[in-house]
Amino acid sequence: MSDHYAKLTFTPAVQAEQVRHGSRSAYANRGTRESEPDVFDADATAFIQARDSFYMASVSETGWPYVQHRGGPVGFLKVLSPTTMGFADFRGNRQYISAGNLKQDDRVSLILVDYPSRARLKIMGHARVTDDPEILTSLSMPDYKAKVEQAFLIDLAALEWNCPQHITPRFTNAEIQQAVAPLHMRIAELEAELARRG
């Protein structure tokens, strides 16, 4: 576990729960040491850029947590530097809840899941919305039929890989098509063979 992740999440109340449940000693050193900032390394970058969706939580000005699903074509979530990621805000229901929340509190938490591999990555960061044309261009997906209204940029505060427990493998249509392609080919071969035999 990243020390930065522990620093942000192991609040006094959380630590008290860990004591109550007997797990505090396992985490005692976490979040107390000085360590290099978390970065998007090669594994995290590849994982992030292979996603077609994720969930992002922000904090409303009344303190309510708010979570939204974000989706797009694979690659719409981009790592722009070792500590910055971004994605295009495609026109949707025009409620702008996440964007509004960021005006008061720029903290966000993201969870990204690779269901077939049963891997998940949690990211905490500081987010902002921009309509800088250069950034919009770098985050746009020209082949995707959606209007890019603005973009979200997230400066990394901490990241954490989760264990695979309780993730049910799920597959997209494209992944299923790829997996069954050899079966379709084999069926076609066998049907041709049957037809030849009359």
Ligand SMILES: Cc1cc2nc3c(=O)[nH]c(=O)nc-3n(C[C@H](O)[C@H](O)[C@H](O)COP(=O)(O)O)c2cc1C
């Ligand atoms: C026509 C249309 C209707 C939508 N309706 C909903 C909806 O009812 N609820 C929802 O959570 N998202 C809906 N979405 C998706 C959201 O607009 C999208 O996830 C957007 O990013 C939400 O941003 P926000 O939650 O920060 O406001 C809709 C999208 C479109 C294109």
